[in-house]
Amino acid sequence: MPDSALFPTEAFRKVLNQVVRDEGGALLQYAPVGGYAPLRRYLAGYLLRFGIEARAEEILIVNGAQQGFNLIARTLVDPGDVVAIEQPTYTGAMQGFRAAGARLLPVEWDGAGPRPDVFERLCERQAPKLFYCQSSAHNPSGLSIEPEIGRRLVAAAARYQVPIVEDGFDGSLHYGPRPGTPLKAADRAGIVIHIGTFSKILFPGLRVGWLVAPRPLVERLQAAKQLADLHTSALLQAAVHRFCERRLLERHVTRVTAEYARRRTLLLAALRRRMPEGVTWTEPHGGFSLLLTLPAGLDAAALLPAAVERGVAFTPGAAFFVDGAGQRTLRLAFSSVAAARIDEGVRRLAEAIKTVRRQPRPRRNEREMVPVV
Amino acid sequence: MPDSALFPTEAFRKVLNQVVRDEGGALLQYAPVGGYAPLRRYLAGYLLRFGIEARAEEILIVNGAQQGFNLIARTLVDPGDVVAIEQPTYTGAMQGFRAAGARLLPVEWDGAGPRPDVFERLCERQAPKLFYCQSSAHNPSGLSIEPEIGRRLVAAAARYQVPIVEDGFDGSLHYGPRPGTPLKAADRAGIVIHIGTFSKILFPGLRVGWLVAPRPLVERLQAAKQLADLHTSALLQAAVHRFCERRLLERHVTRVTAEYARRRTLLLAALRRRMPEGVTWTEPHGGFSLLLTLPAGLDAAALLPAAVERGVAFTPGAAFFVDGAGQRTLRLAFSSVAAARIDEGVRRLAEAIKTVRRQPRPRRNEREMVPVV
Numbered sequence: 001m002p003d004s005a006l007f008p009t010e011a012f013r014k015v016l017n018q019v020v021r022d023e024g025g026a027l028l029q030y031a032p033v034g035g036y037a038p039l040r041r042y043l044a045g046y047l048l049r050f051g052i053e054a055r056a057e058e059i060l061i062v063n064g065a066q067q068g069f070n071l072i073a074r075t076l077v078d079p080g081d082v083v084a085i086e087q088p089t090y091t092g093a094m095q096g097f098r099a100a101g102a103r104l105l106p107v108e109w110d111g112a113g114p115r116p117d118v119f120e121r122l123c124e125r126q127a128p129k130l131f132y133c134q135s136s137a138h139n140p141s142g143l144s145i146e147p148e149i150g151r152r153l154v155a156a157a158a159r160y161q162v163p164i165v166e167d168g169f170d171g172s173l174h175y176g177p178r179p180g181t182p183l184k185a186a187d188r189a190g191i192v193i194h195i196g197t198f199s200k201i202l203f204p205g206l207r208v209g210w211l212v213a214p215r216p217l218v219e220r221l222q223a224a225k226q227l228a229d230l231h232t233s234a235l236l237q238a239a240v241h242r243f244c245e246r247r248l249l250e251r252h253v254t255r256v257t258a259e260y261a262r263r264r265t266l267l268l269a270a271l272r273r274r275m276p277e278g279v280t281w282t283e284p285h286g287g288f289s290l291l292l293t294l295p296a297g298l299d300a301a302a303l304l305p306a307a308v309e310r311g312v313a314f315t316p317g318a319a320f321f322v323d324g325a326g327q328r329t330l331r332l333a334f335s336s337v338a339a340a341r342i343d344e345g346v347r348r349l350a351e352a353i354k355t356v357r358r359q360p361r362p363r364r365n366e367r368e369m370v371p372v373v
Numbered sequence: 374m375p376d377s378a379l380f381p382t383e384a385f386r387k388v389l390n391q392v393v394r395d396e397g398g399a400l401l402q403y404a405p406v407g408g409y410a411p412l413r414r415y416l417a418g419y420l421l422r423f424g425i426e427a428r429a430e431e432i433l434i435v436n437g438a439q440q441g442f443n444l445i446a447r448t449l450v451d452p453g454d455v456v457a458i459e460q461p462t463y464t465g466a467m468q469g470f471r472a473a474g475a476r477l478l479p480v481e482w483d484g485a486g487p488r489p490d491v492f493e494r495l496c497e498r499q500a501p502k503l504f505y506c507q508s509s510a511h512n513p514s515g516l517s518i519e520p521e522i523g524r525r526l527v528a529a530a531a532r533y534q535v536p537i538v539e540d541g542f543d544g545s546l547h548y549g550p551r552p553g554t555p556l557k558a559a560d561r562a563g564i565v566i567h568i569g570t571f572s573k574i575l576f577p578g579l580r581v582g583w584l585v586a587p588r589p590l591v592e593r594l595q596a597a598k599q600l601a602d603l604h605t606s607a608l609l610q611a612a613v614h615r616f617c618e619r620r621l622l623e624r625h626v627t628r629v630t631a632e633y634a635r636r637r638t639l640l641l642a643a644l645r646r647r648m649p650e651g652v653t654w655t656e657p658h659g660g661f662s663l664l665l666t667l668p669a670g671l672d673a674a675a676l677l678p679a680a681v682e683r684g685v686a687f688t689p690g691a692a693f694f695v696d697g698a699g700q701r702t703l704r705l706a707f708s709s710v711a712a713a714r715i716d717e718g719v720r721r722l723a724e725a726i727k728t729v730r731r732q733p734r735p736r737r738n739e740r741e742m743v744p745v746v
Contacts, residue, residue, distance in 0.1 A: 001403055009397035017390050024382035028576035030374055063436065063602040070601050092603075099600050203401035207606045227472050228443050228601065229436040230465075233580045233609060 002200055002288070003336040006259060008252045012203070015242040016235075023238065031234035033226045034218075035061025035210070039241040043196075043210055046244070050171055051185030052194060054212045060221050061232050063207040065167060068195040069093050071211070071224045072130070072165055073100035082126045084162070086114040086133035088140055088291065088320035088329070093132050093167065106322040107131065109138075111282075113145035116152035123160035130193075131157060134167040136180035137200070140320050140331035141291040142264075142284020144180030151186050158189035165193045170200035172253050174286040175261045190214040198240055200288070201253050206236050260288070263334045263342060270346035276354055281332070288335035291317060293328050294353065300330040303356050310348040375573055375661070376709045379632060381625045385576070388615040389608075396611065404607035406599045407591075408434025408583070412614040416569075416583055419617070423544055424558030425567060427585045433594055434605050436580040438540060441568040442466050444584070444597045445503070445538055446473035455499045457535070459487040459506035461513055461664065461693035461702070466505050466540065479695040480504065482511075484655075486518035489525035496533035503566075504530060507540040509553035510573070513693050513704035514664040515637075515657020517553030524559050531562035536590075538566050543573035545626050547659040548634045563587040571613055573661070574626050579609050633661070636707045636715060643719035649727055654705075661708035664690060666701050671730060673703040679729050683721040 019027065034040065040056040047054055062068045069092065077083060079101025085094065087106035097104060105122055107114040114133050122128060133153070136144040145153070157164045166183045174180060184194040190213075197209030211221055225231070243249055264284055271281055271292070278295030292314075294300060300316040307314065317329025337345060392400065407413065413429040420427055435441045442465065450456060452474025458467065460479035470477060478495055480487040487506050495501060506526070509517040518526070530537045539556045547553060557567040563586075570582030584594060598604070616622060637657055644654055644665070651668030665687075667673060673689040680687065690702025710718060 004398045004402045007398050007401055009393065009401060012401070013390060013393040013397060016393060017386060020382065020386040020389060024386060025377045025380050028380055028382060028385070028578035029377045030572075030577040066600070067602040096600055199403075204403040205401035205607050207602060207604070227439075227469055229440040229580060231580070233606065234578050236606060236609070 001204060001336060002256070003259075006256045007203060008248065011248050011252075012239065012243060015246065015248070016239040019238045019242050020235070024235075027235040027238050031231050033222055033231045035059070035232065036234050036237035036241060038245075039237045040210075042241055042244055047194075047196075047212065050168075050179060050182050052182055052212060054194075058212055058215055058218055060211045060213075060218050060225060061237060062209050062211055062225060063229070063232050064199050064204070064209040065195050065197040066092055066096070067207075067225075067228070068197075068209055068211050069096035069132075069165070069167075070099075071221050071228065072193060072195075073097050073102070075217075075220050075224050076163065077102045077129050081129040084119060084122050084126070084128040084131040085322055086131075087322050088317065088326060089132065089322070090134060090139045090167065091319050094322060097132065102129070104322045107133070109141065109143070111143065113143075113149035114153065116149060116156060119153055120156045120160075123156060123162050127160075128162055130163045130165050132165045132167065133183075135183050136168055136171045136285070137173050137287030139287060140289050140315070140317065141282040142287045142289055143282055144174070144285045145183065147181045147186075150181060150183045154183050154186045154189075154192060157191045158187075161191070163191055163193055165195065167195045170197075170287060172201055173257055173260065173288075175257070175264055176285055180285060184212060193217065201256075202240070202243070202249060206240060208232060208236055208240050259339075260335055263337060263339055264290075266339055266342045267332065267334045267346065270343040274343075274346045274350040276350060276357070279353065289331050289333040291320075292330050292332055294330070295357070296328070298353070298357060299327050301327065303330070303352060306352040306356050307349055310352055312345050312348045312352065314349070374577060374709060375629070376632075379629045380576060381621065384621050384625075385612065385616060388619065388621070389612040392611045392615050393608070397608075400608040400611050402607075404604050406595055406604045408432070408605065409607050409610035409614060411618075412610045413583075415614055415617055420567075420569075420585065423541075423552060423555050425555055425585060427567075431585055431588055431591055433584045433586070433591050433598060434610060435582050435584055435598060436602070436605050437572050437577070437582040438568050438570040439465055439469070440580075440598075440601070441570075441582055441584050442469035442505075442538070442540075443472075444594050444601065445566060445568075446470050446475070448590075448593050448597050449536065450475045450502050454502040457492060457495050457499070457501040457504040458695055460695050461690065461699060462505065462695070463507060463512045463540065464692050467695060470505065475502070477695045480506070482514065482516070484516065486516075486522035487526065489522060489529060492526055493529045493533075496529060496535050500533075501535055503536045503538050505538045505540065506556075508556050509541055509544045509658070510546050510660030512660060513662050513688070513690065514655040515660045515662055516655055517547070517658045518556065520554045520559075523554060523556045527556050527559045527562075527565060530564045531560075534564070536564055536566055538568065540568045543570075543660060545574055546630055546633065546661075548630070548637055549658055553658060557585060566590065574629075575613070575616070575622060579613060581605060581609055581613050632712075633708055636710060636712055637663075639712055639715045640705065640707045640719065643716040647716075647719045647723040649723060649730070652726065662704050662706040664693075665703050665705055667703070667726065668730070669701070671726070672700050674700065676703070676725060676729050679725040680722055683725055685718050685721045685725065687722070
């Protein structure tokens with residue numbers, strides 16, 4: 001999660017207060033299901049920066065990315081359907097599609113993105129209802145899909161008419177010179193549904209996000225949104241809009257990206273310095289975390305108690321894998337750890353790894369599949 | 374909808390501003406799915422006034438009543454299931470259960486509530502998954518379920534183990550000396566799920582409502598809520614809580630109930646004065662509307678153009694009927710009509726009725742079923 005110590009709470013308080021003063025009566029009444037019109041128009045311009053061309057009426061405001069998955073799953077997926085999904089992937093998306101009754105088939109990441117050859121084969125043989133992936137600031141790995149891989153995925157999706165659900169929620173939280181390229185930017189066929197949210201770049205507590213899709217699909221998703229909860233609070237939408245319009249979002253993103261980048265750099269340096277041989281990790285291009293892989297024979301879930309004993313926690317990576325793989329992996333989140341504590345945290349984690357490695361382990365029939373990220 | 378001219382916008386602006394100042398950082402972060410703890414505790418006390426005993430952990434905060442229906446439908450209803458539903462009823466609830474694949478079977482209202490004998494027969498023969506009804510401020514009729522009828526419905530629900538979904542969203546907007554008695558107040562068996570919302574008594578635009586159910590069911594509904602959108606904005610929940618805690622809700626409800634009661638009285642007087650013979654209507658105990666029944670041979674949908682021509686609109690009643698009945702009925706909403714315009718509106722509607730009645734109509738094979746409300 002983003003670090004609440006970096007929240008621009010005071011600036012937001014002021015714009016919130018102003019919008020209630022200026023148009024409170026209207027904002028507190030029932031509001032259009034599609035979203036607050038000025039915010040939809042603002043997003044159309046905002047997305048252009050990332051190469052996404054969308055008209056305001058192709059954008060649907062939702063309660064964060066999670067509602068986005070949910071509406072898409074309920075609209076496009078029937079029980080028993082196959083859904084193709086990147087692996088590793090965000091746990092919430094997996095749960096959302098599973099709750100709709102989907103059977104998930106993984107498309108493994110290599111360092112450049114989910115493998116297009118695997119995706120193509122899957123399209124050909126399994127006719128999935130959709131393909132879900134994160135194009136930038138990938139959770140858990142922090143990687144982004146390289147533009148060439150993205151183009152191949154989009155081309156395959158168009159050829160097989162399998163919609164791609166692209167979770168591009170925090171493309172602006174990037175640690176390289178430029179943000180990654182969203183798949184939606186390469187989409188000429190109208191086959192990509194892009195999901196975005198203010199949760200990571202601003203405040204999770206707003207529960208304001210958006211979907212971008214061709215108009216006929218937006219209308220179906222809008223009907224699902226109406227059934228789900230009528231509409232997202234117009235008051236919060238208007239406050240976000242005012243915040244963005246005043247260029248406060250850019251200022252905030254610039255400031256926090258610098259701080260998250262600093263934490264990332266400190267984490268990578270500490271890992272290089274402290275980790276025993278055989279431990280590897282991803283180098284995040286964006287987002288809040290990286291994925292670390294333990295040496296063969298170790299299990300992240302078994303390591304957790306030894307780490308917690310030393311005051312360090314992580315998420316065992318198996319949670320991000322569809323098919324039971326990933327036991328040797330774990331997610332290290334750096335977004336909410338103060339810079340001064342990172343090196344010490346890594347030192348303790350390394351110590352836990354060394355301790356566990358020395359312990360004789362009961363032989364188990366464990367899957368030793370190594371993730372390719 | 375409530376009249377936004379009566380909104381306590383300025384008072385709300387102040388408490389909103391204060392909660393952001395006091396705890397903005399925490400309120401803008403991810404928050405517990407069940408809801409903002411002080412609001413859940415407040416609601417436990419608030420509901421006691423209506424005779425409902427619930428612990429805070431038996432209350433789940435949702436994005437308005439509509440999300441309540443939706444979570445309940447997705448949790449309890451499978452495609453093809455039978456759902457028993459009062460008739461007439463709120464259109465949004467009908468749509469919500471239908472979207473979950475339910476087959477709706479009506480339990481007709483008479484003046485005192487949905488008929489318990491019909492409900493019992495339906496339980497016995499059709500084993501419905503649940504029964505939906507509005508216990509007070511019924512939309513469209515404005516009636517409430519009489520306590521004795523409520524007790525019979527609850528007893529039957531417990532006997533047949535058919536959960537009652539009670540939409541009791543604005544019990545405090547009542548025009549008699551006392552609010553109606555919620556079914557939940559008579560529920561010893563834990564068979565009633567009570568839905569409430571701040572949409573009608575405060576602001577629709579907040580999208581804050583609640584469910585009350587036994588703990589094991591709340592946990593299932595909470596899991597569905599987590600999948601749907603993680604949680605409801607804690608910022609808005611905290612602002613509502615602060616507003617309530619300062620007793621501003623009571624003050625507001627007292628003020629608007631007096632105004633809505635005045636409009637209701639004017640409407641009833643105008644109907645008595647202006648309507649041609651054969652027109653009947655309900656006398657609302659609460660809520661925002663009444664249901665009017667046209668003389669035999671007239672059709673509300675056919676009347677609408679003649680009314681609109683005269684600058685008066687209504688909702689044809691068929692929308693509130695599950696089984697295609699109700700063509701002779703229409704909903705007159707009085708909540709957002711200024712008192713000074715009510716008599717003139719009724720005069721014009723009466724004129725439209727008289728005009729349409731004089732026109733020769735093509736004979737049709739129409740259903741002449743008369744609703745019992």
